[in-house]
Amino acid sequence: MKNSQFPVARKNGLVVQEMPDEVLVYDLDTNKAHCLNQTAAMVWKSCDGNNTVSDIANLFEAQMGENVNEDFVWLAIDQLNENNLLEQEMKSNFEGQSRREVIKKIGLATMIGIPVIASLVAPPNALATASCACVTPGACPVQTGCPNLNNCNPAGICAPN
Amino acid sequence: MHLANEFRFRSYGVTIGIESNRDDVLSKAVAVVRKSLLDRLEIVENQQVDHYFGITLDDAGIFTLYQNGERNTEGESERNFFKFFGSIIRLTVAEYAESRVFVHAGVVGWKGQAIVLPARSFQGKTTLVAELVRNGAAYYSDEYAIFDENGMVHSFPRMLAMRGIEDEYIQTDVSVDSLGGAAGTAPIPVGMVLITEFHEGALWQPQALSDGEGVMEMIPHTIPIRFNPEFSLKVLKRIVNRAIIAKSPRNDAKEFSKILLNFFDNTLV
Numbered sequence: 001m002k003n004s005q006f007p008v009a010r011k012n013g014l015v016v017q018e019m020p021d022e023v024l025v026y027d028l029d030t031n032k033a034h035c036l037n038q039t040a041a042m043v044w045k046s047c048d049g050n051n052t053v054s055d056i057a058n059l060f061e062a063q064m065g066e067n068v069n070e071d072f073v074w075l076a077i078d079q080l081n082e083n084n085l086l087e088q089e090m091k092s093n094f095e096g097q098s099r100r101e102v103i104k105k106i107g108l109a110t111m112i113g114i115p116v117i118a119s120l121v122a123p124p125n126a127l128a129t130a131s132c133a134c135v136t137p138g139a140c141p142v143q144t145g146c147p148n149l150n151n152c153n154p155a156g157i158c159a160p161n
Numbered sequence: 162m163h164l165a166n167e168f169r170f171r172s173y174g175v176t177i178g179i180e181s182n183r184d185d186v187l188s189k190a191v192a193v194v195r196k197s198l199l200d201r202l203e204i205v206e207n208q209q210v211d212h213y214f215g216i217t218l219d220d221a222g223i224f225t226l227y228q229n230g231e232r233n234t235e236g237e238s239e240r241n242f243f244k245f246f247g248s249i250i251r252l253t254v255a256e257y258a259e260s261r262v263f264v265h266a267g268v269v270g271w272k273g274q275a276i277v278l279p280a281r282s283f284q285g286k287t288t289l290v291a292e293l294v295r296n297g298a299a300y301y302s303d304e305y306a307i308f309d310e311n312g313m314v315h316s317f318p319r320m321l322a323m324r325g326i327e328d329e330y331i332q333t334d335v336s337v338d339s340l341g342g343a344a345g346t347a348p349i350p351v352g353m354v355l356i357t358e359f360h361e362g363a364l365w366q367p368q369a370l371s372d373g374e375g376v377m378e379m380i381p382h383t384i385p386i387r388f389n390p391e392f393s394l395k396v397l398k399r400i401v402n403r404a405i406i407a408k409s410p411r412n413d414a415k416e417f418s419k420i421l422l423n424f425f426d427n428t429l430v
Contacts, residue, residue, distance in 0.1 A: 017394045022373030024398070026390045033380050035373040118377060122386045126256040132282045133248040135226075135236035145281030147330070156241030159283075159330040 007047040007056075007077060008087040025085065031122045034083050040115035043076035044085060053077065053093075066112045071102050076115035083119055132158045169210050170194070172202040174259025176210040177250070182217045186224075189243060190216055197247035198254060199319055212253050216246070255305060255384040261315070262396040265382040266306040268314055270299035270345040271422060272430050274352030275314040277306045277404075279382040285359040285414060287321050291340055292418035299345035300337040305384075310392075312399030314351055318344035351404040352429045354379065355421070363410035365420050372398070375406030405429065 015026040023041040025034040036044055042063065046056045056073045060066070074093050080086050094102055106114055127142055134140050134152035141149050146158035153161045166187040169178045179194065181187035195202070215227035224242040225235040228249070236242050255263035266279040267286035276293070280286045287303040294300045302317040309315065320334035327333055337344050356370075356378045370378065376397045380386055386393045405428065411417045 015391045015394055017376075017398050019372040019376075019398065019401075022371060024373055024376055024394060026386075026394060028390065031387055031390075033377060033386075035377050037373070118374070120377060120380060122383075122390075123381055125387075126252045126384045127249075131248040131252065133241075133245040135224075135234040135238070135242050135245045139234055139245070143282075145283065147283055152241075153330060154238075155328075155331045156238065156244050157330045 005090050006049050006052055007080075007090055008049040009044050009047040009080075010085050010087050014085075026122075027084065030084070031124075032083070032119055033122060034085065035118045037113060037116045039072075039113050040076045040079065040117050043073055043115055044080055047077075047080070047086060049087075064112055068112070069106075072106050072114070075099065075102055075106060076117075079115065079117040083117055085117075134158050168194075169205045169208065170202040171205050172198050172254050173261055175212065175254045175257045176205055176208065177212045177214065177253065178210040180213070180215045186216055186218045189239075190214075190246065193243045193247045194250050197251050197319075199317065211257065214246070214250070251304075252384065256388050258307075258385065260310055262308045262393050263384040264306045264308065264379060265304065265384065267303050268301035268306045268316075269293045270301055270349050271297075271352070271425055273349060274425075274429060275301060275306070275349050276421070276425060277314065277351055277354045277400075279306070279354065279356060279379055280358065281382070283324075287323050288325070289357075289411075289414045289418060291321055291323060291335070292414040293422065294337060294340045294342035296418050296422055298342070298422070300340075300342050301345045301349075308351075308396050308400060309348065310396060310399075312351060312396055312403060313348040315348045316345045351400050353405045353407065353425060354400065356406075356408040357411045359412070359414070360410040361412070363412050365409055365411060365417065365424075367407040367409040367424065370406040370408055372401040372406070375401040375404075378406070378408065 013028045017024040021038045023036045043056055046059050053070050053073045057068050057070050060068045077090055078092050081089050103114055125142055132143055132146040134156055137150055137152045140152055140158035143158050148159050153159050166184050167180045168187060168191050179190050213229050217225045222237055223235055226233045226246060264279055266277050267290035269276050269290055278286055290303045300318050303321045305317045307315040307317050320336055322332035323335045324332055379397050383393050
């Protein structure tokens, strides 16, 4: 799996918070929050436009003292792509294998945690995160946590009558 | 839209103007605002405000609410209308507050540290907070954990809005005194953030979350996350740096409140 592309981590439109073993990234364009575990974060930080996937695998070995192959890096790249965290999308290079197959293969071959990016969309409006108060049913569909999203009951709550 | 009667105030740094076509309606709206925000406001006159609300009452008895010039809702029931209005006012302050991050959560103080319980509505937050207070915890809030930039939690001790007294949906205001408890006043550090939901027969099996996982669990309950993600994340990071972040389903609040306080004593005190 040789690849001569030079991935570049996206910088614009992101709020980044470094945690002890993780990196939190908030995408201002999509209002999605991403939590990169240690290995996904290391790959992301190594995407400086000067390193190939092969270089990143070598950097990993130097930093973590663990031998990882390019599939390991690709697994992170694949998720960075999916979450729009690279400047330019890189074509996945799993040669017909599914992500699940690659994870299984990597998981057996390495002692370090496989790269994982957990993501969620921030609630679309403040009303969705709180309350459940309504005057008409029109206020209910956006209040996603309430017992009923279509009915404003006689007590003024998005709930069954 | 400009209506004759007007009230302008600032709360947590957010300036809001309320207008109405009738004096009596404005008086009612002001009373609702004061109650909703625990009177934590100052009147600002002759000053531009960030948010405008207009309330009209027409001859047919229909109340209409306008928010920043756009019609938000309308209805006949005065009680439901002003309950909704109070909720919108609190949310507006919660979303745009200066130097504070409002997280939808129940909060109690225990031995100088806060237990924060982020959850959506109808997850039993208030019931659990009430039981913790009955067991000696200081009441901070059943709705919002208000964090400053250092991650300290400030009290918002409104009347507890308890369900299950009239029916399973209607909220009844209950004072902290009637629970035999007291409200906390001083800002306190967070000892524990617990992500929990009621499940019949659930066992207490706390799973410790990493800092990143903890922040991800709190984001859906963080009111200003879209308006001010940078500040919100900075504050959430400070909280998880210091506190234990745990996740577990829970059983009945009465029994669980004792388990939780024991766990807290054994782990954090």
